[in-house]
Amino acid sequence: MTFKQLNHTYCCFAGKVRKCLRTGRNDAEKIMPLSKIGHHGRKRICKITGDRKLCARMASLGFHPGEEVELLCRENDSRCILKIQGGTVSLDNTASNNILVQSIE
Amino acid sequence: MKDQITMALAGNPNAGKTTLFNQLTGARQHVGNYPGITVDHKEGRFSHTGREISLTDLPGTYSLTAYSVEELVARDYLVNAKPQVVINIVDASNLERNLYLTCQFLELGVPMVIALNMIDVAKDRGIEVKADRLATLLGIPVVPIIARTGLGKNRLIDEAIAVASDSRRNWQPLDISYGDDLDETIMSLMTEIDQKGFLTDIYPSRFTAIKYLENDDQIMARGRTAKPAVAETIESLVSQVSGHLVKTMDVFPEAIIADHRYGFIKSIIRQGVLTHKFDTDRLYASDRIDKIVTNRLLGPIIMLTVLFGVYKLTFSWSELPVSWLGSFISWFGDVVSHNLPDGLFKSMITSGIIHGAGGVLGFVPLIMFMFFGIAILEDSGYLARVAFMMDRIFRIFGLHGSSVMPFIISGGIAGGCAVPGVLATRTLRSPKERLATLLTVPFMNCGAKLPVLALLIGAFFSENKARYMFFFTVLTWVVALLSAKFFRSTVLRGEPTPFVMELPPYRFPTLQGLLIHTWERTWQYIKKAGSVILGISVLIWAMMTFPGLSPDRIAAFDQQRKAVKAGFPADIISETEGKKTAGSEQAARLAEQLSIIDGDQAEEALRNSAAGRLGIAFESVSRYAGFDWRTNIALIGGFAAKEVIVSTLGTAYSMGKVDSKESASLGQRLRQDPHWNKGVALAALLFIMFYSPCFITIICIAREASWKWAFFSMVFNTVFAFVMAVGVYQIGRLSGLG
Structure with a gap:
């Protein structure tokens, strides 16, 4: 199966990732791990990387490509608290390193 | 009971399951504002419009894939106990995320009613959920409730009874599309599963196929045990698809499955189910407090x-x-x-x-x-x-x-x-x-x-x-x-x-x-003191009393008393007997001498008792930490339950002075005892804090891990605590603390 075919099949998922990657070429909309984001505010999730179980766990908590989050607190060691889908979730550096986001403000 | 209906409460952590459980059953289960308070399922009973209902409160979960023990407990209960209806508690202020679990219940096919909880919180946040519309789109009853106040609970149970009584609704799995190719894979897996009867007695075939694609450890292990050959075929099919997805898109199947589930949820809530009055990015008081109390400095x-x-x-x-x-x-x-x-x-x-x-x-x-x-x-x-x-x-x-x-x-x-x-x-x-x-x-x-x-x-x-x-x-x-x-x-x-x-x-x-939480924990403590501790206290008292002194030794002490009394006139003896305090100087002297003999007899009796002998046997080792044989008795009792330490010390130190006419507190008695000082107290404190867990905890560790780890915990903790106590006591002794 080619990427084209997959893109057609999973248009929903692949489309969101591709959209993120395309817009991310602009410096202002750069995609970076949540842990590297220097300022609070709204972000859009582009991709979840890392361990397979972590990805699935994050998905069950609402973290999936295309979803918007609000970064509330960020600490120097990359741990953070953010709002997602009306809930507040705290993440350590491993989790926040694996969430690729872009600013939407 | 024939008419009894079995219901289960399930939902995300902190969605209000235990609050509703308490509301319905009148129970006082602990409700905490902390995720993961309920780690096992709890049962309660109540009656509604003449029907007896057995209700089970399941631990909060975000999904039905085995990522944590709570998820396993919840899923195993649903597939093994097969309740007639599941009440899925959904937080109305966090609808999208909560419906992710609902999707998986629908895929499992459980007969279900949605309890749309915290509609008051949602309203305060400007969120309006149209329950009727949601019910129509999902095809299951949705009842708005406020679990805290009990609003809507009667209608919820009416709907749940109706679902439980409707045999057509029983265990009908919902098919969510995961895209052409994954659907194709799922179809071929289902064919294999159905043909070979692979785990079909436990899960619907589509559910098993999806869980294999989601790399669910428990179901895969069950499959390998049940039918290894079929499991191998299925795993190889799944790994082909997974490998291809990783190679071409750098994602695992579960990411695509999750994405389609959220797509399904969005397609529902965007059909007029959910409306926001305020901006969705509005910060609430809770968020503002978090900015301060979780600040790094x-x-x-x-x-x-x-x-x-x-x-x-x-x-x-x-x-x-x-x-x-x-x-x-x-x-x-x-x-x-x-x-x-x-x-x-x-x-x-x-x-x-x-x-x-x-x-x-x-x-x-x-x-x-x-x-x-x-x-x-x-x-x-x-x-x-x-x-x-x-x-x-x-x-x-x-x-x-x-x-x-x-x-x-x-x-x-x-x-x-x-x-x-x-x-x-x-x-x-x-x-x-x-x-x-x-x-x-x-x-x-x-x-x-x-x-x-x-x-x-x-x-x-x-x-x-x-x-x-x-x-x-x-x-x-x-x-x-x-x-x-x-x-x-x-x-x-x-x-x-x-x-x-x-x-x-x-x-x-x-x-x-606050009062309920305080009382339920305090009551546990009182109950333990009134049952286990009381029993152990009496047992230890018996060990400290029997076999007692031999008649020869009792006679020898009586002889000593007679000898002392012989040195005093009869009126002084009668003045001393039966009085709390001796009046004259002579009577006081006699009372003191008799009291010393009584103390010696009580101490010898204690030394001669079963517990005393045990305490003395350990004294050769425990003296390095400054513990005498009486303390040893208390520490041995502490293996049964730590509360026993105080009670045993109380018994040991009151028995040694049974007729001393003193009612000084145990603390005072220890302070006055020549065997005790600050160094011993410090060593005892450290030993008691760190030595072997009590017997009940050991059993729990064995149940949660294994007897090997329970035994390890006992030995490691005791050796560690003893080394620490010896170190502190010896340093204290050398530095003059003792």
Whole structure:
């Protein structure tokens, strides 16, 4: 199966990732791990990387490509608290390193 | 019962399941503002419009894939017990995320009713959910409720009974499309599963296929055990698809499955189910508080201040009621002692029961204040923030932020119990982190150790009780964390798992809630004191009383008394007998000499008893830590339950002076005893804090891990505690502390 075919099949998922990657070429909309984001505010999730179980766990908590989050607190060691889908979730550096986001403000 | 309907409550953590369970059944199950309070399922019964209903409260889960023990417990219950209807509690203010679990219930095919909870909170946030529209689109009843007040609960149960009675609704799985190719794969897996009857007695074939694609460990293990050949075929098909997805899109099938589930949810809620009055990015008071209390600099300062405040309040407020209760128990002991004839029965009542179990009950006010403090932290939602902040520290020691709750439950803020603490480790996903937590939580100062600490600190370090108590609590944390680091670097080496935790919103604790939480924990303590501790106290009293002195020795002591009395005139002897205080100087001298003989006899009897012999046998080793044979008896009793230490010390030190006519407190008696000093007290404190967990905790560790680990915990902790106690005692002796 080619990427084209997959893109057609999973248009929903692949489309969101591709959209993120395309817009991310602009410096202002750069995609970076949540842990590297220097300022609070709204972000859009582009991709979840890392361990397979972590990805699935994050998905069950609402973290999936295309979803918007609000970064509330960020600490120097990359741990953070953010709002997602009306809930507040705290993440350590491993989790926040694996969430690729872009600013939407 | 024929007419009984079985229902289960399921939903995300903190969605209000236990609150609704309590509302419906009238139970008083613990409801905490902290995720993962319910780690096992609990059952209750109630009747509604003449129908008997059995209701099960399941632990909160985010999905039905086996990522944690709660998810396993919930899923296993659903597939094994097959309740007639599942009440899925959905938080109306967080609809999209909550419906993710609903999707999986629908895929499993459980007959279901949605309880749309916290509609008041959603309304305050400007969120309006059209329940009827949601019900139409999902094809299942949706009932708006407020679990806290009970609003809508009757209609909810009416709907649940209707679903349970409708056989057409029973176990009909919903098919969600996961895209052409995954659907194709699922279809071919289903064909294989159906043809071979692979796990079809437990799960619907489509559910099994999806879980294989989601790499569900438990279902895969079950499959390998049930039909290894079929499992191999299915796994190879799944790994082909997974490999291809990773190669071409850098994602695993579960990411695509999750994405389609959210697509399905969005397609539903965007059809007029959900409307927002305010901006969705609006920050609420809870978020603003979080910006301050979890701040990197301010957060730890606030946390330490709050925890120290809990200590200060507990010890200063409880001082008076504790002394009142202590005086009452002493007075009661005196009354009973003076009104009962001398003999075994009197000895059992005064030494075994009143000094034994009474000594434990005397600390009830202190325990109560401590539990009240913990209830405030938990109900306000602050405890979850403590877990987040502590994760940074826990990580250094190879533990997980979620280990905080087991530590706190076990007595991290002094006054918990290791048994629920061990059970609370179920919220940890990594087996090694869980085991490291499980082995180190018994180090915490549980409610049973608290009276011992209060007794010894009060007797030997009374200058700054709260400060000493805080110091010993910090010490337990240091020891527990260092032990965890040791375990994680040696026998439990492995990668850490990421900390991802939902933080509950801050809530003003209600007085009723605080009182219920305080009472339920205090009542557990009182019940234990009145049952297990009472039984053990009487047993230990018996061990301290029998076999008693031989008739020859009793006769020898009587002879000594006669010899002493022979030196005094008859009127002085009659003046001494039957009086509390001797009047004349001669009578006082006689009373003192007789009292010394009585004391010697009681001590010899105690030495000769079964417990005394055991204590003496250990004295050759324990003397390196400064413990005499009486202390040894108490420490051996502590293996059964830590509360027994105070009661046994009480019994041992009251039996040695049974006729001394003194009703001094145990603390005073220890302070006056030549075997005790600050060095011994410090060594005893350390030994008691860190030696083997009590018997009940050992059984729990064995149940949660294995007997091998339970035995390891017993031996490791005791050896470690003894080495520490010897070190402290010897240093104290050399530096003149003793």
